[in-house]
Amino acid sequence: MTLAVSNTEDTVSTVYAQLRSMAASFAFKPGERINESALSRDLGASRTPLREALNRLVAEGFVDFHAGRGFFCRALTDERITHLYQARMAIECETARQAALRAESDALDDINASLDSTADEYATCSDPLRLLELDEAFHMNLARLADNPELTRLLTTIYDKIRFVRAADLRSLQAAGRTTTERHRIILDLVRNGDAEGAAKAMRQHIENRAQHASAAVRLAFADLYAPQDTP
Missing domain, CATH: 1.10.10.10 (Winged helix-like DNA-binding domain superfamily/Winged helix DNA-binding domain)
Structure with missing residues (x-):
């Protein structure tokens, strides 16, 4: 049995x-x-x-x-995406704050080395899912430094719910010749300096900036979802 x-x-x-x-x-x-x-x-x-x-x-x-x-x-509406970005912001601001209070230098060095080693790929990557993987790696690695597995679990769930939209957003950002790497470095430097409030504020600004483009990303995601499929 x-x-x-x-x-x-x-x-x-x-x-x-x-x-x-x-x-x-x-x-x-x-x-x-x-x-x-x-x-x-x-x-x-x-x-x-x-x-x-x-x-x-x-x-x-x-x-x-x-x-x-x-x-x-689930429906992919502007309102739903906005709510998810708000939840993401609350979680990531707190993880940045806690990481600044707890992170060890070696762990921060590892994240910085990862940013260095993937910078060229990030700038030229044409695969939106790989681009998203590179972006999420920074945020999840930083979240783990907060030493709070519940925050990490919640962030993973939020990311799963907005993964499609974020992939579309990052693709449009790259098409404009921009990446999130510099923002990531600013946040990482504040965490390294132990500036908990500064790190949280920088994270908030970073996510708010991407949230402003959420509606456009949703429309782009819809275009991809409902685009006519090529026939062989």
Whole structure:
């Protein structure tokens, strides 16, 4: 009996991880009803673990559920994106503040070395997902220096919810010949100097600047999502 329970939990966890990744990347279009039968077939999972995984995603805000209608991909609206950026700002300002109070020099050296080693790639990268990976690496590494795993967990969830929009935003930023590297270096220097309030303020300015472009990023994301697919 214990083994059966374990297998069921493993199946749900596997399906959940797959669905979470799909929801974060908008494999389902915003507002689209999720076809459980087709999804069950595609993932090779029965309806029971699929439903449990979907309910987890509802609790986390990745998927919406409407009684009598089923599960739907979350809507990608200006308001929703604004709320997520506000939550991101609150978390990252605090992680920057705590990092300035706790971070060791060696850990900060590692982040600085990472910025140096990826600067050229960051400036020329044409893959928006790789660009996003490089950008997120700085923020997540800095967050870990706050030594608060709950803040890191919350930030990971926020990033998953705005990943598609941030990829579009970073791509448009790069197209304008700009990157976020210099902002990252300013924040890192303030953390290294132990200036907790200065680091938090710089982080706030950095995120507010990107949030101002969120609506345009949403429109760009929609254009990508609904662009006609090329036929072979």
